[in-house]
Amino acid sequence: MSRAWNFSAGPAALAEAVLKRAQAEMLDWNGSGASVMELSHRGKRFMELAAATERRLRRLLDIPSNYKVLFLQGGATQHFAQIPMNLAPEGGTADYIVTGIFSKKAASEAAFHVDARVAATSESTDFLTLPPRPAWRLNPQASYVHYTPNETIRGLEFHEIPDVGDVPLVADMSSNILGAPLDVSRFGMIYAGAQKNIGPSGLVLMIVRDDLLARPPRPIAKILRYAEQAANDSMLNTPNTWGWYLAGLTFEWIEQEGGLAAMAERNARKSAMVYDTIDGSNGFYRNDVERAARSRMNASFVLHDGALDSMFLAESEAAGFIGLKGHKAVGGMRASLYNAVSPAAVEALVQFMRDFAARHG
Amino acid sequence: MSRAWNFSAGPAALAEAVLKRAQAEMLDWNGSGASVMELSHRGKRFMELAAATERRLRRLLDIPSNYKVLFLQGGATQHFAQIPMNLAPEGGTADYIVTGIFSKKAASEAAFHVDARVAATSESTDFLTLPPRPAWRLNPQASYVHYTPNETIRGLEFHEIPDVGDVPLVADMSSNILGAPLDVSRFGMIYAGAQKNIGPSGLVLMIVRDDLLARPPRPIAKILRYAEQAANDSMLNTPNTWGWYLAGLTFEWIEQEGGLAAMAERNARKSAMVYDTIDGSNGFYRNDVERAARSRMNASFVLHDGALDSMFLAESEAAGFIGLKGHKAVGGMRASLYNAVSPAAVEALVQFMRDFAARHG
Numbered sequence: 244m245s246r247a248w249n250f251s252a253g254p255a256a257l258a259e260a261v262l263k264r265a266q267a268e269m270l271d272w273n274g275s276g277a278s279v280m281e282l283s284h285r286g287k288r289f290m291e292l293a294a295a296t297e298r299r300l301r302r303l304l305d306i307p308s309n310y311k312v313l314f315l316q317g318g319a320t321q322h323f324a325q326i327p328m329n330l331a332p333e334g335g336t337a338d339y340i341v342t343g344i345f346s347k348k349a350a351s352e353a354a355f356h357v358d359a360r361v362a363a364t365s366e367s368t369d370f371l372t373l374p375p376r377p378a379w380r381l382n383p384q385a386s387y388v389h390y391t392p393n394e395t396i397r398g399l400e401f402h403e404i405p406d407v408g409d410v411p412l413v414a415d416m417s418s419n420i421l422g423a424p425l426d427v428s429r430f431g432m433i434y435a436g437a438q439k440n441i442g443p444s445g446l447v448l449m450i451v452r453d454d455l456l457a458r459p460p461r462p463i464a465k466i467l468r469y470a471e472q473a474a475n476d477s478m479l480n481t482p483n484t485w486g487w488y489l490a491g492l493t494f495e496w497i498e499q500e501g502g503l504a505a506m507a508e509r510n511a512r513k514s515a516m517v518y519d520t521i522d523g524s525n526g527f528y529r530n531d532v533e534r535a536a537r538s539r540m541n542a543s544f545v546l547h548d549g550a551l552d553s554m555f556l557a558e559s560e561a562a563g564f565i566g567l568k569g570h571k572a573v574g575g576m577r578a579s580l581y582n583a584v585s586p587a588a589v590e591a592l593v594q595f596m597r598d599f600a601a602r603h604g
Numbered sequence: 605m606s607r608a609w610n611f612s613a614g615p616a617a618l619a620e621a622v623l624k625r626a627q628a629e630m631l632d633w634n635g636s637g638a639s640v641m642e643l644s645h646r647g648k649r650f651m652e653l654a655a656a657t658e659r660r661l662r663r664l665l666d667i668p669s670n671y672k673v674l675f676l677q678g679g680a681t682q683h684f685a686q687i688p689m690n691l692a693p694e695g696g697t698a699d700y701i702v703t704g705i706f707s708k709k710a711a712s713e714a715a716f717h718v719d720a721r722v723a724a725t726s727e728s729t730d731f732l733t734l735p736p737r738p739a740w741r742l743n744p745q746a747s748y749v750h751y752t753p754n755e756t757i758r759g760l761e762f763h764e765i766p767d768v769g770d771v772p773l774v775a776d777m778s779s780n781i782l783g784a785p786l787d788v789s790r791f792g793m794i795y796a797g798a799q800k801n802i803g804p805s806g807l808v809l810m811i812v813r814d815d816l817l818a819r820p821p822r823p824i825a826k827i828l829r830y831a832e833q834a835a836n837d838s839m840l841n842t843p844n845t846w847g848w849y850l851a852g853l854t855f856e857w858i859e860q861e862g863g864l865a866a867m868a869e870r871n872a873r874k875s876a877m878v879y880d881t882i883d884g885s886n887g888f889y890r891n892d893v894e895r896a897a898r899s900r901m902n903a904s905f906v907l908h909d910g911a912l913d914s915m916f917l918a919e920s921e922a923a924g925f926i927g928l929k930g931h932k933a934v935g936g937m938r939a940s941l942y943n944a945v946s947p948a949a950v951e952a953l954v955q956f957m958r959d960f961a962a963r964h965g
Contacts, residue, residue, distance in 0.1 A: 247637030276608030324825030445844025464685030480681035483806025
């Protein structure tokens, strides 16, 4: 069996140790005589898994006790719609910071359910920069401020948590959660689709402060209310048990690897390798994102001659790399460098990039 | 490794052949050098998997061309809420046939989004019967009629598709889809949580007639609109790729086993074995569901002396059976007999039941 060097943006590489464990336990998990997928979520074994997984996440992120942890479904996109239903009253307003395609989509989906105001945007720079904090026009009456700490398509990342005063800060951390230590207490709500740094697609992790769950509910079905899910330990209906299980294995793997500080150090090193290769290529490769906001999770680059794109992709694939094609909205290349992407994979990538440039430069 | 005899109600047993295939392909699916979970849903390989999976389902169920097939998230419960948002106008009405805890919940969740009228209910018999069709008070102006062909908790099943005239019939088939051949053309919409007869939890299969997708949309986010999902081949956002993959493996397994006619024959045989054992136990075991509506998927039973329940569960577990405890709402026992539960497992169960009765009768 040969494993590819996987730089997919999401669904993305999982830790090989996690996959091997899932493989070994596929027909008989935890002595149950069944796969974890074949067992009731309300049975003793799965309930213990769920509780242990939450404890592990709380340890990793040092989550304060006044925050609930939820394991939901629907992808982050569904929560673009559900968040305003839960956090804002009908006719209420919310502020959106738009720094890329995902935060723009978050605002446009929310707009069906709240007066979603764009308080700041970097669309005029084609999302290659972050709008400077002093230029944000925040509304102190907003129900919340929403932003996307890492935009995967360009690879544009906030390296500081913005101060938005007393209005709760809501963050779509799909593509950078668990990539580094985080001060959860700065947020009202953090949510993340699992398929980048947590596990398989089809699972959404949510960390939400108690007072936001106490906001008066709109007349929406119970299944759409976060407070109901919190009161039912994310089991108002059958959860994605496989996703929850793999998230637990991933959290365990992160702990074994040294926790979030170790991840942050590794991710900084990995992304520096790629950016150094780009910047040292004498213009063969280029990344136009504002230096201070380059993402540690997604390094995008274009080739000096777009005609080489298809050759880069074909040769990289032949050399055992997958997932390097940039998002269709921007083209070019993108190397996603999530936790499960090993330094060895990045070593191989930058070596390939240098060789390719030497051959075609 | 020893596999248990798994009678769980859901998440439920998967075919062992499916699990073994998933196990073998865990680190390298389809020559990709990655798990299917680690690949983009928009990549060529996964797109082919998605298309092949849909084709296989269309063959199995002989789905007419004017029906779309969707692979969604959220569990059936989320769609209790989403169906009225999509099929009824604001201020519209819909009829609900209430024959158990799930259809009752479907109506109560829908009631936040439509005038959900109970057109018939068997709650007065504690859901042990089906309300006779002539007593249904259907509203010809309703946007749809919703029913639950199989109620898993009691094990109460419609063995005929009810005629509801020109109003579209909507069915939550979570617990009996693919258990037998089906005339899809009788329905406006069929939906099913995957975790009983399709695959792991976290996936919802939906089969919906084109004209229902053309109903004018409410002002809800795009991600909540079925028409948008249909227009985007269920990839408006990242789908549950692992669930989709396992559904495909399960459809393939069903075809290899002889298709839905073979499943129906096997399920009839399996359920007859359990009901015959109950009925032939001289009252040691009892099933109080109306004979004509006994479920082929979930056979519930109580012991003549409730004090024996815990002993039955402990001894059955020691003998290698799991998932036999009845739903907390009704107590007693329940053997779920979905497609993946082998006749050999049912043989073992009825033998255990007879032995237990002999020892404690």
